[in-house]
Amino acid sequence: SQQGEEDPQALSIQEGENATMNCSYKTSINNLQWYRQNSGRGLVHLILIRSNEREKHSGRLRVTLDTSKKSSSLLITASRAADTASYFCATGRRAGGGADGLTFGKGTHLIIQP
Amino acid sequence: KAGVTQTPRYLIKTRGQQVTLSCSPISGHRSVSWYQQTPGQGLQFLFEYFSETQRNKGNFPGRFSGRQFSNSRSEMNVSTLELGDSALYLCASSFWGAENTEAFFGQGTRLTVV
Numbered sequence: 001s002q003q004g005e006e007d008p009q010a011l012s013i014q015e016g017e018n019a020t021m022n023c024s025y026k027t028s029i030n031n032l033q034w035y036r037q038n039s040g041r042g043l044v045h046l047i048l049i050r051s052n053e054r055e056k057h058s059g060r061l062r063v064t065l066d067t068s069k070k071s072s073s074l075l076i077t078a079s080r081a082a083d084t085a086s087y088f089c090a091t092g093r094r095a096g097g098g099a100d101g102l103t104f105g106k107g108t109h110l111i112i113q114p
Numbered sequence: 115k116a117g118v119t120q121t122p123r124y125l126i127k128t129r130g131q132q133v134t135l136s137c138s139p140i141s142g143h144r145s146v147s148w149y150q151q152t153p154g155q156g157l158q159f160l161f162e163y164f165s166e167t168q169r170n171k172g173n174f175p176g177r178f179s180g181r182q183f184s185n186s187r188s189e190m191n192v193s194t195l196e197l198g199d200s201a202l203y204l205c206a207s208s209f210w211g212a213e214n215t216e217a218f219f220g221q222g223t224r225l226t227v228v
Contacts, residue, residue: 030213030214031213031214033217035219040151040222040224041221042118042219042222043204043206043219044219045216048216090212092211092213092217093213100159100172101161101170101212102147102149102159102217103159104156107156
C-alpha cells in the first residue's frame, strides 16, 4: 500500500526556475529518501534525510522534513532540461524485529520546458 | 564502485510459465530488497533479504519468492505467471537495510507476460 502522496502529481516549469515537490506520509519513520526516475528506468537515489534532521542539501537539491506534519519537500533550484523525470519519496521505518522495506508515494512528474 | 546489476533487462514470458530474476548488489551491501512497479499500483515492496535471511515480505501471493546467496546476490522467482505480473521489477541494495541507510536501485527487469 502507498505510504503517502506526492504533490503535485505533475509540474511543468521553465528552465532556470525552481521546482518544489511535496510528500506526505502516514506513519512514524526512520528516514525519508527521494529518488528520480527517467522514463520507466531504474531509480536514482537523490538524498536521504533522517527523522531527527530537518533540512539537507546536495548540490541544487534541498530537502526538508517536518515529522510533526508528516511531510517533506524537495526543492530543485535553477532547473535544467535534464531534470525532467518522475520524482518519488520513499519512507523507511522499523517494524517489529525487522523492517517493511521502503514505502513509496505515487510520484511527481516534472517537465522542464526549454 | 559498481552499482546494482539486474539481469536480464527484458523478459517476455507466457502465462503459466515461471521466471527467475537476478540482482547483484553493491559490493559490501548485505541487504537486497525487491519492488514491483506498475502504472496502476505504483512501486510496491515485495521482500527484503539480509545476510541470506528474509526479513520481511510485502502483500504478494506465494507465487512470488526469493532467496539470497552467501555473496549477497539475490534472485526472485515468480511461478505460474499471470498477465497482471507484467511490470518493472526493481531491486535495491543497502548496507544496513533501507530503514537505516541509503538504498540504491538497479535498472530493473521489465517483465511482459503474454
